[in-house]
Amino acid sequence: MTTLFGISVPALMGQLLIGLINGSFYALLSLGLAVIFGLLNIINFTHGAQYMVGAFVAWFLLDKAGLGYWWALLLVPIVLAAVGVLIERLMLKHLYKLDHLYGLLLTFGLALIFEGVFTKRFGSAGLPYSIPDKLSGGYNLGFMFLPTYRAWVIAASLVICLGTWFMIERTKLGSYLRAATENPSMVQAFGVNVPRMVTLTYGLGVGLAGLAGVFAAPIYQVSPQMGSSLIIVVFAVVVIGGMGSIMGSIVTGFGLGIIEGLTKYFYPEASNTVIFVIMAIVLMVRPQGLFGQR
Amino acid sequence: MATDAKPQHEEAAQPLVSRDELWEARYHRNGFVALFAILVVAPAVVYPVFLMNALCFALFACAFNLLLGFGGLLSFGHAMFLGMAGYVSAYAARSWGLTPELAILAGTATATALGVVSGLIAIRRQGIYFAMITLALAQMVFFFCLQAPFTGGEDGIQTGPRGKLLGLLPLSDSTAMYYTVLAIFAFGFFLIYRIIHSPFGQVLKAIRDNEPRAVSLGYRAERYKLAAFIMSAALSGLAGATKAIVFQQASLTDVHWTMSGEVVLMTLVGGLGTVFGPVVGAFVLIAMESYLSELGAWFTVAEGVIFVACVLAFRRGILGEIEAWLRRRRHRR
Numbered sequence: 001m002t003t004l005f006g007i008s009v010p011a012l013m014g015q016l017l018i019g020l021i022n023g024s025f026y027a028l029l030s031l032g033l034a035v036i037f038g039l040l041n042i043i044n045f046t047h048g049a050q051y052m053v054g055a056f057v058a059w060f061l062l063d064k065a066g067l068g069y070w071w072a073l074l075l076v077p078i079v080l081a082a083v084g085v086l087i088e089r090l091m092l093k094h095l096y097k098l099d100h101l102y103g104l105l106l107t108f109g110l111a112l113i114f115e116g117v118f119t120k121r122f123g124s125a126g127l128p129y130s131i132p133d134k135l136s137g138g139y140n141l142g143f144m145f146l147p148t149y150r151a152w153v154i155a156a157s158l159v160i161c162l163g164t165w166f167m168i169e170r171t172k173l174g175s176y177l178r179a180a181t182e183n184p185s186m187v188q189a190f191g192v193n194v195p196r197m198v199t200l201t202y203g204l205g206v207g208l209a210g211l212a213g214v215f216a217a218p219i220y221q222v223s224p225q226m227g228s229s230l231i232i233v234v235f236a237v238v239v240i241g242g243m244g245s246i247m248g249s250i251v252t253g254f255g256l257g258i259i260e261g262l263t264k265y266f267y268p269e270a271s272n273t274v275i276f277v278i279m280a281i282v283l284m285v286r287p288q289g290l291f292g293q294r
Numbered sequence: 295m296a297t298d299a300k301p302q303h304e305e306a307a308q309p310l311v312s313r314d315e316l317w318e319a320r321y322h323r324n325g326f327v328a329l330f331a332i333l334v335v336a337p338a339v340v341y342p343v344f345l346m347n348a349l350c351f352a353l354f355a356c357a358f359n360l361l362l363g364f365g366g367l368l369s370f371g372h373a374m375f376l377g378m379a380g381y382v383s384a385y386a387a388r389s390w391g392l393t394p395e396l397a398i399l400a401g402t403a404t405a406t407a408l409g410v411v412s413g414l415i416a417i418r419r420q421g422i423y424f425a426m427i428t429l430a431l432a433q434m435v436f437f438f439c440l441q442a443p444f445t446g447g448e449d450g451i452q453t454g455p456r457g458k459l460l461g462l463l464p465l466s467d468s469t470a471m472y473y474t475v476l477a478i479f480a481f482g483f484f485l486i487y488r489i490i491h492s493p494f495g496q497v498l499k500a501i502r503d504n505e506p507r508a509v510s511l512g513y514r515a516e517r518y519k520l521a522a523f524i525m526s527a528a529l530s531g532l533a534g535a536t537k538a539i540v541f542q543q544a545s546l547t548d549v550h551w552t553m554s555g556e557v558v559l560m561t562l563v564g565g566l567g568t569v570f571g572p573v574v575g576a577f578v579l580i581a582m583e584s585y586l587s588e589l590g591a592w593f594t595v596a597e598g599v600i601f602v603a604c605v606l607a608f609r610r611g612i613l614g615e616i617e618a619w620l621r622r623r624r625h626r627r
Contacts, residue, residue, distance in 0.1 A: 037422075043422045043425070043426065091602065091606060094606060095605070095606075098609075100421055100422050101368045101421065101422070101425065102605050102609070104368070104370075104422060104425055105558065105562065105601060105604075105605050106601070106602055106605040106606070108555060108558075108601060109597075109598045109599070109600070109601025109602040109604075109605065110598065110602060111598070112555070112594050112595070112597050112598030112601065113594075113595050113598035113599060113602070114598075115594060115598075116591045116592065116593075116594030116595035116596075116597075116598060117591075117595055119591040119594065120590065120591035120592060120595070228551070232429055232430060232433045232551065233430075233433075235426040235429060235430055236426070236430040236433075238426065239419070239423060239426055239427055239430065269441065272437040272441075273434045273437050273438070276430050276431065276433060276434035277434070279427070279430055280415050280431070283415050283416075283418050283419065283427065284415065284418070287418040287419055
């Protein structure tokens with residue numbers, strides 16, 4: 001039962017699995033971008049760099065402090081969120097009255113700084129990060145081999161995405177957040193400290209990027225360039241989904257990962273570009289994005 | 295870009311040709327004379343290859359400024375026009391044996407066509423989305439250039455000898471090459487100046503400052519923006535094609551997204567929406583790149599720091615600050 005209609009099932013399943021893994025990262029990162037954009041009206045170009053820094057912090061924790069993967073899962077988002085809070089307080093805060101494009105330019109500059117510093121220190125070659133013992137190995141499902149760590153990443157990202165969705169769409173805190181997205185001055189008038197909420201939201205988004213970095217560390221090599229190529233694809237994902245809805249980013253992220261995986265099996269030459277092509281088509285048919293309003 | 299991001303000058307409401315406009319025209323004329331006087335004698339003092347590189351980037355930045363500074367559209371994918379034109383012009387010169395001017399025309403035509411296609415797609419969204427879409431399209435072009443058989447992948451294209459301009463003037467002579475590049479730059483620069491100061495340019499600026507009002511006056515904003523995008527693409531292509539002929543090669547560096555970021559930085563440093571700013575910005579950045587090249591990755595960091603500093607404290611750029619100072623001084627008198 002390894003081929004079906006001339007299609008090799010294990011190979012196809014393997015590509016689908018890779019697609020789902022990539023999709024998890026697209027979903028996690030575009031979710032963070034959407035949350036930040038909703039409240040700050042800034043597209044966080046540093047998102048890819050922050051994901052890269054997250055992976056590096058996990059590596060540091062293991063290499064210098066002897067703290068393993070589980071500690072990294074807990075500490076890295078906190079460290080990255082703190083970095084995000086600093087960036088927001090020191091820099092982004094001053095840009096809210098200006099054109100949105102300045103936020104894009106500033107965060108682009110920050111991304112260059114992060115990438116340059118890490119390239120200088122670690123070179124372009126990747127550093128290995130081993131899979132934690134509890135998650136190594138895998139299952140033989142009969143038609144394919146499923147590595148435990150990959151299954152864990154997909155499941156964990158799904159849980160985190162849905163948790164974020166629940167927090168924003170179903171809790172009181174989330175309702176403040178959505179209200180402030182609609183009309184910040186009105187929410188401020190009701191006695192909610194909107195500037196602090198903005199700061200924490202940016203911290204949350206950056207923390208999510210850092211968490212994605214920890215997930216990625218054992219799968220991809222930890223390298224200074226790991227974020228920049230990913231973030232461009234995530235931008236395309238965001239354009240396709242439209243930044244209007246949280247669930248939209250999650251569905252689009254996973255969906256496009258799967259489509260990319262299928263393309264890798266059926267027509268590998270186009271696997272790098274298929275998401276951009278889909279973006280162009282979506283823009284022609286539905287410019288506001290699949291889940292966008294307006 | 296929204297109005298609040300622009301340095302506003304109070305004289306904007308005056309009728310017909312005001313004294314400020316006359317002053318501005320005189321300032322531009324003096325600027326042209328000074329700029330081109332310097333550029334004509336420069337090769338006697340400065341290494342011509344550096345100058346040619348800087349002039350190509352200056353034209354690239356001016357073309358970019360036409361779109362961002364006067365059209366208010368931030369493209370984060372302009373490297374695709376520079377790089378694609380470079381590939382086509384290098385390929386035409388090497389494999390079809392075209393003379394340099396025809397190779398440059400072929401590259402420019404390709405960039406224009408690419409501008410039409412990508413413009414039609416990108417123009418459907420605005421602001422931040424426009425930036426992300428152009429970036430994604432440019433990344434698609436990057437992967438195309440990486441995989442397509444004619445580009446030579448990681449190696450790029452080496453053209454060999456530069457050939458003869460119009461079949462007569464050998465460009466292997468660096469003086470001949472320099473003045474050819476200067477002529478191309480001057481052509482592009484004056485064309486952009488004319489576009490900005492034409493009725494078309496006025497409408498473009500009106501759309502930049504207040505799109506709904508321009509639309510309510512009956513202008514079809516989309517068409518103006520698309521036209522500006524295509525012109526900017528074509529002139530960026532001209533810069534890229536010329537650069538490929540000068541350096542006898544085309545490579546992936548010119549289509550990479552970092553190049554798109556670099557041209558934004560040049561324009562920002564020199565002065566967004568000023569006539570001479572992008573030229574100054576390009577020379578500053580290329581000089582930095584030439585003299586600080588041994589720093590490697592620190593150069594990327596320096597670029598990032600300049601980006602952050604420009605956005606936070608120095609939004610007018612070098613020329614923007616100088617012009618603001620000249621205006622203040624004039625009004626005090």
